Amino acid sequence: xxxxxxxxxxxxxxxxxxxxxxxxxxxxxxxxxxxxxxxxxxxxxxxxxxxxxxxxxxxxxxxxxxxxxxxxxxxxxxxxxxxxxxxxxxxxxxxxxxxxxxxxxxxxxxxxxxxxxxxxxxxxxxxxxxxxxxxxxxxxxxxxxxxxxxxxxxxxxxxxxxxxxxxxxxxxxxxxxxxxxxxxxxxxxxxxxxxxxxxxxxxxxxxxxxxxxxxxxxxxxxxxxxxxxxxxxxxxxxxxxxxxxxxxxxxxxxxxxxxxxxxxxxxxxxxxxxxxxxxxxx
Numbered sequence: 001x002x003x004x005x006x007x008x009x010x011x012x013x014x015x016x017x018x019x020x021x022x023x024x025x026x027x028x029x030x031x032x033x034x035x036x037x038x039x040x041x042x043x044x045x046x047x048x049x050x051x052x053x054x055x056x057x058x059x060x061x062x063x064x065x066x067x068x069x070x071x072x073x074x075x076x077x078x079x080x081x082x083x084x085x086x087x088x089x090x091x092x093x094x095x096x097x098x099x100x101x102x103x104x105x106x107x108x109x110x111x112x113x114x115x116x117x118x119x120x121x122x123x124x125x126x127x128x129x130x131x132x133x134x135x136x137x138x139x140x141x142x143x144x145x146x147x148x149x150x151x152x153x154x155x156x157x158x159x160x161x162x163x164x165x166x167x168x169x170x171x172x173x174x175x176x177x178x179x180x181x182x183x184x185x186x187x188x189x190x191x192x193x194x195x196x197x198x199x200x201x202x203x204x205x206x207x208x209x210x211x212x213x214x215x216x217x218x219x220x221x222x223x224x225x226x227x228x229x230x231x232x233x234x235x236x237x238x239x240x241x242x243x244x245x246x247x248x249x250x251x252x253x254x255x256x257x258x259x260x261x262x263x264x265x266x267x268x269x270x271x272x273x274x275x276x277x278x279x280x281x282x
Contacts, residue, residue, distance in 0.1 A: 047061045233261055
């Protein structure tokens with residue numbers, strides 16, 4: 001499969017988990033009607049972004065990686081022959097929770113999961129209260145649309161993770177986000193396209209959008225959307241998404257471009273890992 005049609009969604013918290021699930025089921029059906037072969041939702045897609053505060057009540061949003069929500073969407077994946085990247089709040093056991101993306105193949109098979117490796121803890125991103133750091137490395141999954149990897153939100157600030165996915169053979173990396181205005185604005189424009197170019201693969205970048213004041217009132221932040229796809233040269237594929245409104249973006253990517261770019265820029269050939277030992281020093 002050379003050309004792959006991908007979809008990425010951005011939306012605001014409705015105030016209710018069930019309506020969020022129904023909204024994302026609708027995204028799948030709309031994408032299927034457009035011939036989409038792979039879809040990725042935003043970070044923690046069926047709930048609010050609860051890192052705004054530190055409250056135990058949000059632990060109730062966690063469930064097993066093969067729990068009811070994933071099973072529900074795996075059935076949709078099978079129905080529509082669509083690869084899915086499902087960013088969930090994972091419960092490994094009571095009191096042990098991860099920020100996780102489950103990868104489902106086009107036949108509905110659950111291929112595995114990625115757990116967010118880098119966990120921030122700054123103002124309005126109090127994630128260490130909710131998540132343990134990932135312990136599964138940087139897996140790459142063989143799917144109906146090719147080899148895919150996942151990097152979740154804050155992970156994008158660390159170039160080592162992007163390179164690990166490239167070395168693992170990733171052709172498409174999905175990067176679900178919950179990003180708001182502030183320190184990250186300029187990095188949002190730079191990091192994922194730069195990672196795509198440095199590693200010679202496509203990066204698919206959904207972000208939350210809108211103000212979740214229905215959950216947090218005056219404490220709410222405004223997520224800036226502008227979801228996008230970057231190609232292996234670091235260019236946007238089509239336009240970026242809205243900075244204010246819900247949207248389902250659909251983009252065609254040509255995986256032949258990966259070989260073309262890597263044959264032009266021999267970054268993998270010219271790497272010098274023997275000189276990089278300081279990177280892994282504690």
